[in-house]
Amino acid sequence: LQLVESGGGLVQTGGSLRLNCAASGDTLDSYHIVWYRQAPGKGREEVICLSRSGEISENLADSVKGRFTISRDTEKNTAYLQMNSLNPDDTAVYYCAADTVYGCEYSSDPRFISYWGQGTQVTVSP
Numbered sequence: 001l002q003l004v005e006s007g008g009g010l011v012q013t014g015g016s017l018r019l020n021c022a023a024s025g026d027t028l029d030s031y032h033i034v035w036y037r038q039a040p041g042k043g044r045e046e047v048i049c050l051s052r053s054g055e056i057s058e059n060l061a062d063s064v065k066g067r068f069t070i071s072r073d074t075e076k077n078t079a080y081l082q083m084n085s086l087n088p089d090d091t092a093v094y095y096c097a098a099d100t101v102y103g104c105e106y107s108s109d110p111r112f113i114s115y116w117g118q119g120t121q122v123t124v125s126p
Contacts, residue, residue, distance in 0.1 A: 001023060001024075001025050001026040001028075001031065001098060001115045002023065002024045002025045002115075003021055003022070003023055003096050003097070003098060003115055003116065003117035004021070004022045004024075004117055004118070005019060005020065005021050005022075005094065005095065005096050005117040005118065005119060005120040006019070006020045006022070006120060007019040007020045007120060008094060008120030008121045008122045009121075009122070009123070010123045010124075010125060011086055011122070011123070011124055011125070012124070012125050013086065013087050013088065013124055013125065013126055014085060014086065014087075015086050015124070016082070016083060016084045016085075016086065017083050017086065017122060018080055018081070018082050018083070019035070019080065019081040019083070019094055019096070019120060019122070020078055020079075020080055021033070021035075021078060021079040021080070021081070021096030021117060022076075022077070022078045023077045023078065023079070023098070024077070027077065028072060028074075028077050028078070028079060028098065029052070029072070029074055030052065030100055031052065031098035031099060031100055031115070032049065032050065032051050032052055032098065032099050032100070032102065032103040032104060032107070033049070033050045033070065033072060033079045033096070033097070033098050034046060034047075034048070034049045034050075034096075034097045034098070034099075034104070034107045034113055035047040035048050035049075035068075035070060035081045035094060035095070035096055035097075036094070036095045036097060036110060037090075037092035037093065037094045037095070037122075038092055038093050038095070038119075039089075039091060039092040040091075040092075042092075044095070044110050046107050046108050046110075047063075047064055047068060047081070047094070048064065048068055048069070048070045048081065049070070049103070049104035049107040050070045050071070050072060050079070050104075051103050051104050052103070055104070056069070056070055057104035057105075057107070063089070064083075064090075067083065067084050067085045067086075068081060068082065068083050068084070069081075069082045070082075079096060079098075081094065081096075083122070086122075086124045087124055088124045088125070088126055089124075090122060090124050091122060091123050091124050092121075092122060093119040093120065093121050093122075094119060094120055094121075094122055095116055095117055095118075095119045096116070096117040097110070097113040097115060097116045097117070098113070098114070098115045099112065099113045099114045099115065100114075101114075102114075
């Protein structure tokens with residue numbers, strides 16, 4: 001499985017972005033999908049997870065609950081991260097990741113997740 005993120009960029013506070021995670025080499029429906037982010041000088045942290053069965057886990061609830069959501073388009077073999085009401089604390093490199101074995105109950109630890117994209121930069125200006 002190969003993953004390629006796109007859709008990042010510069011946005012003002014309060015704005016929205018939709019990140020794309022295009023998959024190739026396998027069918028994304030077979031995978032649990034996780035979005036992570038890494039801010040400058042900080043470790044990689046989970047943003048949101050979508051299980052193979054379609055359940056959404058928000059392990060970063062305090063930061064993104066009600067603002068971010070994850071989805072998957074089977075026909076396009078692509079996953080999405082919709083981000084609304086962005087603020088400067090959301091500035092980070094965002095990574096799409098996937099695994100067939102370890103689902104959302106393990107996704108808070110990136111070491112369990114096998115497949116990763118290269119990341120896309122999101123910058124939110126004040």
